[in-house]
Amino acid sequence: MKQIKSELMILGINPILILAFLVVVFTLIAIFAGEMLNLSLIGFEVIFPFIAAIFIGEWGKIKADDNYDMIAAQGKSLISWVLYRSVTVFATVTFFVVLCMAIVFHIRSEIPLQEMILIYLSPAFMLSTLTVLCNLIFTHEHVSTLVCGMIWLLAMLSKSMLRYPMTEYIYLFIRYSGDRNGIWLINKSVIIAICAVIWTGICLVYGKKNR
Amino acid sequence: MRKLLSVIYYEYVMQLKRIATWGVLAASVVITLLDGFPSEKNLARIEFLLQPSYFIYRSLSFGALIATFGLMFLLSNRMAIDHKTGMKQLIMASPITKLQYIFGKLLGGFIYTYTVFSLFLALNTLVFYVSVPIDIALTDCLVPFSKALIINVLPVSIFISFISVALPAIVDVRLFYVLASVLFILNAASPDSADKMPFYLITSGDLKKLIWQHPKFPYINTDGIQANLLFLIGCGLISAVPLFLRRKLWRND
Numbered sequence: 001m002k003q004i005k006s007e008l009m010i011l012g013i014n015p016i017l018i019l020a021f022l023v024v025v026f027t028l029i030a031i032f033a034g035e036m037l038n039l040s041l042i043g044f045e046v047i048f049p050f051i052a053a054i055f056i057g058e059w060g061k062i063k064a065d066d067n068y069d070m071i072a073a074q075g076k077s078l079i080s081w082v083l084y085r086s087v088t089v090f091a092t093v094t095f096f097v098v099l100c101m102a103i104v105f106h107i108r109s110e111i112p113l114q115e116m117i118l119i120y121l122s123p124a125f126m127l128s129t130l131t132v133l134c135n136l137i138f139t140h141e142h143v144s145t146l147v148c149g150m151i152w153l154l155a156m157l158s159k160s161m162l163r164y165p166m167t168e169y170i171y172l173f174i175r176y177s178g179d180r181n182g183i184w185l186i187n188k189s190v191i192i193a194i195c196a197v198i199w200t201g202i203c204l205v206y207g208k209k210n211r
Numbered sequence: 212m213r214k215l216l217s218v219i220y221y222e223y224v225m226q227l228k229r230i231a232t233w234g235v236l237a238a239s240v241v242i243t244l245l246d247g248f249p250s251e252k253n254l255a256r257i258e259f260l261l262q263p264s265y266f267i268y269r270s271l272s273f274g275a276l277i278a279t280f281g282l283m284f285l286l287s288n289r290m291a292i293d294h295k296t297g298m299k300q301l302i303m304a305s306p307i308t309k310l311q312y313i314f315g316k317l318l319g320g321f322i323y324t325y326t327v328f329s330l331f332l333a334l335n336t337l338v339f340y341v342s343v344p345i346d347i348a349l350t351d352c353l354v355p356f357s358k359a360l361i362i363n364v365l366p367v368s369i370f371i372s373f374i375s376v377a378l379p380a381i382v383d384v385r386l387f388y389v390l391a392s393v394l395f396i397l398n399a400a401s402p403d404s405a406d407k408m409p410f411y412l413i414t415s416g417d418l419k420k421l422i423w424q425h426p427k428f429p430y431i432n433t434d435g436i437q438a439n440l441l442f443l444i445g446c447g448l449i450s451a452v453p454l455f456l457r458r459k460l461w462r463n464d
Contacts, residue, residue: 018386058385146284156399
């Protein structure tokens, strides 16, 4: 608890202000965007997962952190620091996302709130996991966000890849792309399973070393 | 003038020497070719792929957006990094004026973006020319390529370089990323259409239709082209204005 509190203090007020600003922007879009736009799908399956990744890349810095050497020298393992930092940032973003979902649901009622949470969690978890992985690899600032951003944009642009068999099981934005075969729950489970595998790898590699 | 040219030169060279620049260029070229390489399967799938102008048109919709996204990130810390590394104090101690510094950063970023974007198109066009299974005259590739360099690459480079250099020096870079990601997702989500496209599209707006037009819809939407051009150049230039107005950015002369 103490560590989470200190991570929240390090996080500061800026991310909270940016997230609050986003909630306001989404509320305005929900009111004025009209019925042609399915805001719940594009907002919570596509936009907010990448925003979660940006926040982890920018505020959950690991190797790019100015104090990395000092922190690494003090402990036997990096993993607890990585976990506390990443989970704190992810939870903060998710809190605001859920708030935004409630507002959008109240205004537009496009899809049920629980479903919005489900469609948000798996791409957000996947992109955030990749960002954490990049945070552990790259020492330069913004590189993690850049790498994840390119993956995110590529995934968005390559909807046509869904014509290949099995691709729809690992495609990040299955609901947004139409989900022709009704397999979105399986898709979300597969993506979360892949994330779990990556996290297991991170824990195994960084569990016993501090660099 | 010489001082301004020095700032532009160092800005340009420093950016070009970054490995990430070549990483972004390579990734966007590979991604574009994965989509539009003139292989047997792609030729069967994509109707007009044998036409060089269509290939360039398609490259502008697909890989170019990824390239501009990457370049935007690479340019976004150009002012902040001077502050962080202490270079700014060094520059401010030299007889460089605020105007020279800002223009140097902006123009250096612009020439860099224009170079990388041109290389992106040139590499794609070269691969297309070499591997297309029918005989195509070199001029058939060079004409749409040259048109794209002027009609598309120039305004897109002004937009990307100016907003990426200027805005993060005014607002938190993370807020800039968040706003930029919303703009890029709107770009990625907009389907290609023969009708008037939204004005806010970066690489795939109506300007692109001056390179290639669908034979069934051979008309040019002048309003759309003007709006797209105005958005790209206007936003780029307007975003630079607060830099000049911000007093904190420079010493008191």
